[in-house]
Amino acid sequence: MRVPSSSDQGVGDRPTPVMLPSPPVGARDGRPGVSGITREALASWCTAAGEVAWRERQVSDAIWSGRATTFEDIPQLPAALRARLTASFRVDTLAETMVRSSDGGLTEKALHRLDDGRTIESVLMRYPARGGRRERATLCISSQAGCAVGCPFCATGELGFWRDLDTAEIVDQARFWRRHLMAEGQRVTNIVFMGMGEPLLNTDAVVAAAEALSDTQRFGLGARHITISTSGVVTGIDRLIALRPQFTLAVSLHAARPALRQLLVPLERRWPATEVVAAATTYADVTGRRITYEMVMIAGINDTAIDAEAAADLLKGRLAHVNLIPMNPVAHTPWEPSPPARIEAFANVLRRVGLETTVRRNRGVDIGAACGQLAAELAGAPTPAAVARRQQLLVDRSAAALLDAAAEDVAPGAVAAR
Ligand code: SAH
Ligand code: SF4
Numbered sequence: 001m002r003v004p005s006s007s008d009q010g011v012g013d014r015p016t017p018v019m020l021p022s023p024p025v026g027a028r029d030g031r032p033g034v035s036g037i038t039r040e041a042l043a044s045w046c047t048a049a050g051e052v053a054w055r056e057r058q059v060s061d062a063i064w065s066g067r068a069t070t071f072e073d074i075p076q077l078p079a080a081l082r083a084r085l086t087a088s089f090r091v092d093t094l095a096e097t098m099v100r101s102s103d104g105g106l107t108e109k110a111l112h113r114l115d116d117g118r119t120i121e122s123v124l125m126r127y128p129a130r131g132g133r134r135e136r137a138t139l140c141i142s143s144q145a146g147c148a149v150g151c152p153f154c155a156t157g158e159l160g161f162w163r164d165l166d167t168a169e170i171v172d173q174a175r176f177w178r179r180h181l182m183a184e185g186q187r188v189t190n191i192v193f194m195g196m197g198e199p200l201l202n203t204d205a206v207v208a209a210a211e212a213l214s215d216t217q218r219f220g221l222g223a224r225h226i227t228i229s230t231s232g233v234v235t236g237i238d239r240l241i242a243l244r245p246q247f248t249l250a251v252s253l254h255a256a257r258p259a260l261r262q263l264l265v266p267l268e269r270r271w272p273a274t275e276v277v278a279a280a281t282t283y284a285d286v287t288g289r290r291i292t293y294e295m296v297m298i299a300g301i302n303d304t305a306i307d308a309e310a311a312a313d314l315l316k317g318r319l320a321h322v323n324l325i326p327m328n329p330v331a332h333t334p335w336e337p338s339p340p341a342r343i344e345a346f347a348n349v350l351r352r353v354g355l356e357t358t359v360r361r362n363r364g365v366d367i368g369a370a371c372g373q374l375a376a377e378l379a380g381a382p383t384p385a386a387v388a389r390r391q392q393l394l395v396d397r398s399a400a401a402l403l404d405a406a407a408e409d410v411a412p413g414a415v416a417a418r
Helices: 039-048 055-065 079-088 155-159 167-182 203-214 234-243 258-264 273-287 305-315 340-352 373-379 384-410 412-416
Strands: 094-102 107-114 119-127 136-140 144-146 161-164 190-193 226-230 248-252 291-297 320-326 356-359
Touching: 039 055, 094 167, 107 167, 119 167, 136 167, 167 203, 190 203, 203 226, 203 234, 226 234, 226 291, 234 273, 248 273, 258 384, 273 291, 273 305, 291 305, 291 340, 305 320, 305 340, 320 340, 340 356
Parallel strands: 136 190, 190 226, 226 248, 248 291, 291 320, 320 356
Antiparallel strands: 094 107, 107 119, 119 136, 144 161
């Protein structure tokens, strides 16, 4: 399948999501994923099926522990109930999964095929025990198939938007890795919503999934070990604030200067960084949780001393941790990751104003572990001419954005007035 490339449509300011053609597959399985419903709903379903409500507990235990891959694997249930469950629910919404490994097995990436033929990605990153810190296994999961936001450095943004994932499709990624790690006696210790998609443009399913993942009787991971990352959907942050959860909130900032951020995160036009940071600060106030700010470092684009000062001005004094991540090179961009010395200099500007700043290592570059890269690969390469057109477009747009950003610097009132 050759997917329409953003070079055919312009970048950065797509007014509507790019809808990709449906792959040629059969009808979708109409049965909902059992992991996507609440325990209360499952208990009610059991009662309506003429069973005692506590059967729910037996089903949930078997499903969430990873022991059961079909309802027939729960022998303590009456045969008739197993048959009714099978007729009503799927145990797993991921039809097929392919796993690739890199970094000597420390990074593993799964490409999951859904029942409508869409593909989504999840990545497991293992961090061996070091300096008194226990071994960790961080899982990065997808919230949508594709993404409508269209950040130009992101392979998912390049793909466009297919559809929202439902709750079961989100949590089944975590259940897949639980089973995968169980064989080694390991477990998932952290989950980040940093795979494909913008979680806060699919807030209902994402919140339900995060609740299932943090429920001690379901996936059972502490809420503080779950991070929801957003490119800056203020209405979504407001919804989280109302729920007062203990999840960690990560904000993809990438640039503090408006003209540059408009290029890198097109949502800046709708919700400027100042508003996003204000909403995130309220989240920190209400929950007591420190906000993580993510900045993908792109050589010569957003890594200058002026950018570092602008980020320091925006974030100083806030309950914040900044992660600087060298851009994972993606084929359709002309951009390169910033050199380590540049990133270190950037980090030092932030540290000087008291912001805790970590320089992250890029994991799994050789297996395309940046979000959406593998799905993009599978979708088929655009023609070299289309790639060249898109790269030129990004060169032109970034030159214009840098000029606009420079103009903002000489007229700081323009920024203050936003
Ligand atoms: N849509 C959400 C969550 C998914 S993207 C968001 O943007 O926050 C998760 C993270 O991956 C974001 O911080 C994003 O900027 C980063 N990312 C995307 N493409 C990347 C690339 N090529 N190199 C490094 N990080 C990338
Ligand atoms: Fe979407 Fe996040 Fe990629 Fe931007 S970085 S296109 S918001 S998935």
